[in-house]
Amino acid sequence: EVQLVESGGGLVQPGRSLRLSCAASGFTFDDYAMYWVRQAPGKGLEWVSGISWNSARIGYEDSVKGRFTISRDNAKNSLYLQMNSLRVEDTALYYCVKGSEYGSSSFDYWGQGTLVTVSS
């Protein structure tokens, strides 16, 4: 059974940093691209970042470029999102999502999310 378990969310002041983690199990982690998707309260889904199976291809949504960094550790079956210079508008539930292929693709499994609140 595929499981994606996010952690690291919390309340943080604007301008500060936070690192999200996602522990993956139930599939061969290094065969698939992985992604972060967020959902602000009462809003729709927004793709944040993605990373290919071997970390060679990485993409970011425009509003997080230069502030967020995605990475993965295939030996630990883990995905990360380093979030710097956080803004109030980054407040959202952040989901770890599995891609269906090694590169850019559809999403086929979702975690339950970790809540990030940016507020003074």
Add this chain to the structure above:
Amino acid sequence: QLVLTQSPSASASLGASVKLTCTLSSGHSTYAIAWHQQQPEKGPRYLMKLNSDGSHSKGDGIPDRFSGSSSGAERYLTISSLQSEDEADYYCQTWGTDIQMFGGGTKLTVL
């Protein structure tokens, strides 16, 4: 620019069928998409990948009541024999090189 357009809301009666639409922007009519369901207060769930020729592959445990089809730049999700638990937000998703995109979502109400 790659954009997905969905109607904000739809409604249908219990036991009936409903067809939701996701429209790809001009120049992207050959793109595949995926459909995801988000029930109230829950995380999203993958329903299916839908290709431009209408072929589709569903996620684990997705009932036969859910099907997909395509016509030009439009991608459809049809839900038959509507049940109360089908009341949810439905999002389409597509992808390009190093980029992903969601539609704005359709809120389905089961009457």
